[in-house]
Amino acid sequence: MIDVRLLRSEPDAVKAAMARRAKPAILEELDHAQRLDARLRDITVERDSNRAQINSISKDVATARRAKDDAGAEKLMQHSRELGESEKVLASEFDQVSSALRDVLLLVPNIPHAQVSAGNNAEDNKVVKGPLQMPAKFADYQRVPHWETGSALGILDNERATKISGSMFTMQRGLGATMARALCQLALDRNADAFEEVRPPSLVLTSTLTATGQLPKFADDAFSIERDDLWCIPTAEVPLTSLHAGEILKAEELPLRYMAHTSCFRREAGSAGRDTRGMLRTHEFDKVEILAVTTPQQAPEMLVELTNRVEATIAALGLPYRVLEICAGDLGQSHHRSFDVEVYAPGCDQWLEVSSVSWFSDYQARRADIRFKQSGAKGSEIAHTLNASALAVPRVWAAILENCRQADGSVAIPEVLQPYMRGAKVISTSSRAKP
RNA sequence: GGAGAGGUGCCAGAGCGGCCGAAUGGGGCGCCCUGCUAAGGCGUUGUCCGGGUAAACCGGACCGUGGGUUCAAAUCCCACCCUCUCCGCCA
Numbered sequence: 001m002i003d004v005r006l007l008r009s010e011p012d013a014v015k016a017a018m019a020r021r022a023k024p025a026i027l028e029e030l031d032h033a034q035r036l037d038a039r040l041r042d043i044t045v046e047r048d049s050n051r052a053q054i055n056s057i058s059k060d061v062a063t064a065r066r067a068k069d070d071a072g073a074e075k076l077m078q079h080s081r082e083l084g085e086s087e088k089v090l091a092s093e094f095d096q097v098s099s100a101l102r103d104v105l106l107l108v109p110n111i112p113h114a115q116v117s118a119g120n121n122a123e124d125n126k127v128v129k130g131p132l133q134m135p136a137k138f139a140d141y142q143r144v145p146h147w148e149t150g151s152a153l154g155i156l157d158n159e160r161a162t163k164i165s166g167s168m169f170t171m172q173r174g175l176g177a178t179m180a181r182a183l184c185q186l187a188l189d190r191n192a193d194a195f196e197e198v199r200p201p202s203l204v205l206t207s208t209l210t211a212t213g214q215l216p217k218f219a220d221d222a223f224s225i226e227r228d229d230l231w232c233i234p235t236a237e238v239p240l241t242s243l244h245a246g247e248i249l250k251a252e253e254l255p256l257r258y259m260a261h262t263s264c265f266r267r268e269a270g271s272a273g274r275d276t277r278g279m280l281r282t283h284e285f286d287k288v289e290i291l292a293v294t295t296p297q298q299a300p301e302m303l304v305e306l307t308n309r310v311e312a313t314i315a316a317l318g319l320p321y322r323v324l325e326i327c328a329g330d331l332g333q334s335h336h337r338s339f340d341v342e343v344y345a346p347g348c349d350q351w352l353e354v355s356s357v358s359w360f361s362d363y364q365a366r367r368a369d370i371r372f373k374q375s376g377a378k379g380s381e382i383a384h385t386l387n388a389s390a391l392a393v394p395r396v397w398a399a400i401l402e403n404c405r406q407a408d409g410s411v412a413i414p415e416v417l418q419p420y421m422r423g424a425k426v427i428s429t430s431s432r433a434k435p
Numbered sequence: 436g437g438a439g440a441g442g443u444g445c446c447a448g449a450g451c452g453g454c455c456g457a458a459u460g461g462g463g464c465g466c467c468c469u470g471c472u473a474a475g476g477c478g479u480u481g482u483c484c485g486g487g488u489a490a491a492c493c494g495g496a497c498c499g500u501g502g503g504u505u506c507a508a509a510u511c512c513c514a515c516c517c518u519c520u521c522c523g524c525c526a
Contacts, residue, residue, distance in 0.1 A: 041485070045486075045494090048484090049494070049495085051496090052493095054507080057507085058506055058507040060506095061506050061507070062454075066453095066454095076506065077506040077507090078506085080506040081506065376464085
């Protein structure tokens with residue numbers, strides 16, 4: 001959520017920055033929010049002074065009662081009753097306007113960082129690094145989509161996954177399943193030097209999913225368990241961000257760094273029928289997320305650190321990759337600035353987004369009410385949050401199957417993964433799981 | 436799932452419907468005393484919103500959450516949430 005006070009004090013600057021998102025509807029929302037805010041302040045002033053009168057009369061009533069002046073007390077009470085009536089009106093007006101304002105603000109996206117490049121959509125995102133580790137030429141045996149290699153080797157069994165759970169679910173088997181787990185272990189180990197490992201709940205409250213920005217706008221993208229009013233997390237970002245919701249942290253404790261390996265659940269409502277083969281788009285997948293809570297000053301440096309960490313893991317796997325900066329028009333709802341790391345998959349001839357490294361400024365923290373306090377200082381400030389996929393399993397798994405496919409149809413396991421795979425160096429038909 | 440107890444400030448813990456934003460103790464911070472330490476003395480110690488150019492200051496809100504009663508609610512009533520104990524069930 002953006003700061004209403006900023007909209008109040010510098011509306012033109014806010015609107016100019018927001019216009020870069022290239023979505024005119026946002027500017028209308030901002031106008032609407034401004035009008036509601038002005039109205040809300042008028043009501044607040046009136047309501048508070050009305051209440052002040054009631055409070056003061058109540059004290060006078062007590063004084064009169066003590067002085068045995070019942071007639072005087074009765075008169076004061078009568079007056080206060082009248083004020084009470086107008087308070088009821090003011091209070092309901094206040095509730096109405098403030099919840100209307102909140103509803104609008106929840107839909108308003110974050111303000112893009114000044115350095116975010118201009119652009120209207122994904123086409124305008126610029127490659128800021130790479131491609132790296134890209135061979136001059138791919139062999140024909142690398143030009144095989146992972147779903148073909150996966151089923152030939154018996155490590156991807158989507159037919160049965162679909163039988164069990166319906167479309168867009170996948171299942172890895174044998175060394176395929178082992179490799180999925182190995183990737184997570186690798187990502188955790190590579191970040192354990194600075195990030196505390198957390199195993200958070202996978203089901204969360206509506207308020208938790210609202211804090212990170214998925215609700216109310218993107219309700220269709222999340223699985224919900226209506227009977228219990230719970231939601232399946234689309235990413236560990238959701239519970240990790242809310243870890244400190246409603247808390248006031250000490251400035252000297254920051255930055256806080258957390259990582260978590262969880263399943264992620266996505267309805268992919270807008271993408272039905274897209275990327276249906278293989279593992280590129282699925283309802284459930286595993287991911288290791290890294291997340292930081294920082295002061296505003298620490299955030300830019302953290303953004304660089306997270307990007308470096310994500311990149312280093314992909315580099316260690318030996319995969320071809322590049323880094324893109326997301327332009328203003330393609331920036332996610334909650335994002336202040338972000339970079340995508342993409343891996344090239346020769347079999348399906350696509351650059352696959354394997355991580356989005358994002359800085360949310362105070363947008364999520366304001367929703368989640370995460371603050372920090374400088375020791376000795378009065379008051380508190382809203383914290384900043386940042387996060388990244390340290391490693392999202394399916395697409396990296398797919399990219400390995402395609403990049404590391406050998407002439408004989410087997411897949412060479414990247415060296416950094418081998419220690420997590422009981423020493424296996426290659427996945428071949430001879431290591432095939434029984435049907 | 437059943438029965439009972441409870442949720443108050445950084446912590447512990449008190450709180451007849453008005454004099455309670457809240458006693459008291461501990462902790463933290465500041466000062467004093469002391470050669471150092473210990474002990475002691477005095478003071479101070481929440482968050483949010485609005486007004487004010489601003490420090491001062493003024494008004495409002497907050498005692499699990501949401502409603503209600505009342506001139507007035509931490510205190511009374513209702514619902515919900517959470518925690519603890521016991522029973523049941525169980526990976």
